[in-house]
C-alpha cells in the first residue's frame with residue numbers, strides 16, 4: 638500500500654464517520670442527535686459557516702464519552718488515513734472539551750494510544766496525538782488540559798499541544814506561559830491562527846501573537862498571513878510551518894471559492910507549508926482531493942507538492958518513519 642503522505646492537521650472529533658456518530662448516539666441515549674448533525678440521506682454532515690460548524694462540533698462531541706468511543710473513532714480514522722495514502726498523521730484531540738464534559742483525558746489517551754498501535758500493526762499508518770485546549774474557555778481549563786497532556790507525554794503518543802476553538806473570542810497571548818511550559822517539556826506547539834478572514838487585521842495579529850508570544854512551531858491555517866508580506870517573511874525566516882487547510886477555509890467562509898485560496902503567496906514567500914483536511918468527515922474532504930484541487934485550481938506543481946510533503950515530514954513532532 639502506498640502511504641507516502643504526511644498530514645499534520647486533522648481532528649479526531651471532526652473525522653467521526655456518520656455511521657459511528659449514529660452508533661454513539663444510540664449508545665448514549667440520544668438517538669435523535671444524528672438528525673441534527675447529518676444531511677437528510679445520513680451520509681454527510683450538514684452545517685453553515687464557521688458558527689454553524691462550531692455548533693455541529695459541540696453537538697456531535699456530546700456522544701463521545703467513553704475511552705472505548707475514542708478507541709473506535711481512532712480505528713475509523715486510521716482506515717481513512719490508509720485509504721488516503723497517509724502514512725504519518727498528527728491528530729488533534731480536544732482535551733478542553735473532554736474536561737468540560739467531566740471526562741478524564743488520561744484513560745481516553747490510553748485508548749487512543751492502543752488504537753494507534755493497532756492501526757500501525759494492521760495498516761502501517763503511524764498516528765500521533767496533539768491534545769488541544771479551547772481558546773474561548775477560561776484559562777484554568779487550558780492549564781488542566783495541558784497538565785493531562787504533559788502527564789500522558791510521548792509514552793502515550795502525545796507529541797505536542799495545541800490551541801483551537803473560536804479565534805475571535807480568545808487571543809493566544811493569554812496562554813503564553815502555558816506554551817512556554819509545553820516547549821520546556823520538549824513537546825511541539827501548534828496553534829490555530831489566522832483562520833477567520835472576517836476578523837480582518839486582527840486575524841494577522843493573531844498569527845503574529847501565536848509566533849511571537851507563544852513560540853508556535855506550527856500555525857494551523859494561517860490564511861490571514863497571505864495578505865501581509867512582512868508576516869510571511871517572518872514565518873519563512875523563523876521556519877514556522879503553516880498547516881494550510883484550503884477545503885476547510887472554503888467551507889467555513891475563509892475564501893469564497895477554492896481558486897481564491899492564496900497558496901502561491903505562501904510558496905513564493907518560501908513559507909514551509911503543506912495541505913491538510915482539518916476535519917475529514919465533517920467537511921467531507923480527503924487529502925488526495927486537496928492535492929488534486931490545488932493542482933487543478935491553484936497551480937500546485939508536482940515538484941512543489943513533493944516539497945510540501947518533505948516540509949511536513951520535517952515539521953512533524955515525531956519521526957515520520
Ligand SMILES: [Zn+2]
Nearest residue numbers: 648829857915
Ligand atoms: Zn483545525
